[in-house]
Amino acid sequence: MTIKTIALSLAASAGFGLAGVASAADLHTQAISATCMSCHGPGGKSLGAIPSINGLDKDYFVKQMKDFKSGARQGTIMKRHAYGYTDAEFEAMGAYFATLK
Numbered sequence: 686m687t688i689k690t691i692a693l694s695l696a697a698s699a700g701f702g703l704a705g706v707a708s709a710a711d712l713h714t715q716a717i718s719a720t721c722m723s724c725h726g727p728g729g730k731s732l733g734a735i736p737s738i739n740g741l742d743k744d745y746f747v748k749q750m751k752d753f754k755s756g757a758r759q760g761t762i763m764k765r766h767a768y769g770y771t772d773a774e775f776e777a778m779g780a781y782f783a784t785l786k
């Protein structure tokens with residue numbers, strides 16, 4: 686199973702298949718965002734000790750992701766997650782999570 690397949694099946698199991706008319710870019714954003722929800726909770730709303738990321742300010746979100754990637758912000762696990770994504774994907778995910786309440 687490729688990472689993409691896992692992401693897509695996570696997205697499907699999280700119910701994003703019902704998003705209606707969505708562009709390929711939206712689907713990609715939702716698929717990669719679904720991988721975050723395994724830790725950050727459904728819709729980015731945490732059920733435990735990991736911080737919630739729903740409703741975060743987009744600029745704050747993008748900065749945190751860039752800082753995790755560069756090492757400017759220390760973390761336990763986020764450097765590894767941030768490392769796999771481009772700045773454009775940070776922007777897209779930031780815009781998406783900002784809409785989730």
Ligand code: HEC
Pocket residue numbers: 717718720721722723724725735736737738746749750759760761762763764766767778
């Ligand atoms: C394995 C669990 C895990 C996964 C998967 C994960 N995160 Fe995180 N995330 C954490 C933890 C734990 C922290 C707290 C900082 C740290 O220890 O790295 C965190 C912190 C963050 C923060 C900072 C929140 C704040 O209030 O400053 C953001 C933003 C974030 N994660 C976004 C994401 C995104 C986007 C993804 C998917 C690409 C993702 N995370 C996937 C565990 C995870």
